Amino acid sequence: MVKIGVLALQGDVREHLAALVHSGVEAATVRRPAELDAVDGLVIPGGESTTIDKLTRIFELADPLKERIAAGMPVYGSCAGMIMLANEIADPATDRQGNPQQTLGGLDITVRRNAFGRQRESFETDLAFRGLEFSAAVPGTEPEPVHAVFIRAPWVERLGEGVEVLAQVLPEEASHTGTLHGTARIVAVRSRHLLATSFHPEVTGERRIHELFIRIVRGEA
Ligand code: GLN
Numbered sequence: 001m002v003k004i005g006v007l008a009l010q011g012d013v014r015e016h017l018a019a020l021v022h023s024g025v026e027a028a029t030v031r032r033p034a035e036l037d038a039v040d041g042l043v044i045p046g047g048e049s050t051t052i053d054k055l056t057r058i059f060e061l062a063d064p065l066k067e068r069i070a071a072g073m074p075v076y077g078s079c080a081g082m083i084m085l086a087n088e089i090a091d092p093a094t095d096r097q098g099n100p101q102q103t104l105g106g107l108d109i110t111v112r113r114n115a116f117g118r119q120r121e122s123f124e125t126d127l128a129f130r131g132l133e134f135s136a137a138v139p140g141t142e143p144e145p146v147h148a149v150f151i152r153a154p155w156v157e158r159l160g161e162g163v164e165v166l167a168q169v170l171p172e173e174a175s176h177t178g179t180l181h182g183t184a185r186i187v188a189v190r191s192r193h194l195l196a197t198s199f200h201p202e203v204t205g206e207r208r209i210h211e212l213f214i215r216i217v218r219g220e221a
Contacts (some may be wrong), residue, residue, distance in 0.1 A: 002217050005030035005039035009055035011047020011080060015202035019210045033064045041074040041217035044081030046151070046200050049113065050093045050101045052080055062104065069106035074193040076213040082196035083154055086111040090157055107194045108160025115155040115185070116177045122151045125173040129188060130166045131221065135208045146206055148199035155198055156186035163191040
């Protein structure tokens with residue numbers, strides 16, 4: 001059985017563990033390099049990317065994580081996790097010394113933090129999501145849309161080579177945020193072994209994004 005870790009430094013760790021266990025894999029928290037060595041794939045949860053960044057360095061996980069990502073370990077990043085996987089942040093936060101926040105990188109995208117607005121602009125919508133064909137009730141038909149919850153969510157502003165768009169928010173779906181200016185925004189991407197969503201499937205009982213990730217870990221997708 002594959003074993004999937006959840007980076008457990010900050011954020012909604014428990015919800016991801018539950019989603020993974022429900023989807024039929026062994027799941028474990030990862031706080032130490034030895035725990036990272038023991039997993040076949042990793043979820044980086046939503047939370048606060050500046051805090052996760054600092055803690056990965058304090059816990060001496062940043063370099064081991066970068067090495068595993070470069071070696072092909074599958075990783076799924078949700079919201080702050082998407083930011084941690086991005087090669088570039090359009091608007092990084094800076095600490096008191098003026099040092100910009102860092103990411104682990106690996107996924108050749110540029111993200112913009114809090115792009116849909118602050119907490120008050122958090123919203124939910126249904127999205128068409130590529131790659132979930134396995135979940136269609138009748139093979140060959142469209143799978144059900146994904147109910148997506150966006151909480152101070154980033155969006156993807158630049159796609160590098162080989163990065164595939166899995167889902168976008170259309171302007172009418174987030175019109176209340178006033179931030180889309182008529183442009184569809186990319187909120188889910190995949191590049192080989194790396195998967196990222198701006199939203200939080202782990203809080204709604206949606207299991208198919210975790211199932212897709214498990215397929216990637218198993219080499220089936
Ligand atoms: N805005 C947060 C950040 O920059 C992400 C929010 C979330 O994960 N729900 O890290």
